[in-house]
């Protein structure tokens with residue numbers, strides 16, 4: 001086992017500030033003295049997005065617990081688990097009726113499919129082209145009139 005696979009990414013210092021090339025995109029970013037490899041904020045964001053895709057929040061799995069249940073003085077879930085301000089009271093399990101949770105109001109969001117979005121974009125682009133074309137025509141006509 002050798003420890004030769006430690007890669008030093010390219011870095012430089014400017015005054016007292018050290019910059020290092022981002023491991024992923026090569027963009028220089030401010031680092032501490034001891035850093036051997038960094039990711040710029042953009043790539044960190046990207047990584048985070050990959051790890052916690054936005055999809056996740058969309059496919060919200062209902063736990064049967066209302067939002068903010070852990071702030072409630074007492075909350076009993078459907079299995080009889082008792083929580084006091086989010087802290088599980090194991091001793092009290094099954095001794096209390098479960099807290100009634102009114103289902104969250106369903107928001108009706110008009111979600112466009114990708115296909116619809118592409119169509120809308122296409123229509124927009126066509127409209128722009130038409131406008132541009134008309135402008136050109138006007139321009140030409142104008143010139144002809146003048147001439």
Ligand SMILES: [Zn+2]
Pocket residue numbers: 022023024025026027039040041042043044
């Ligand atoms: Zn980067």
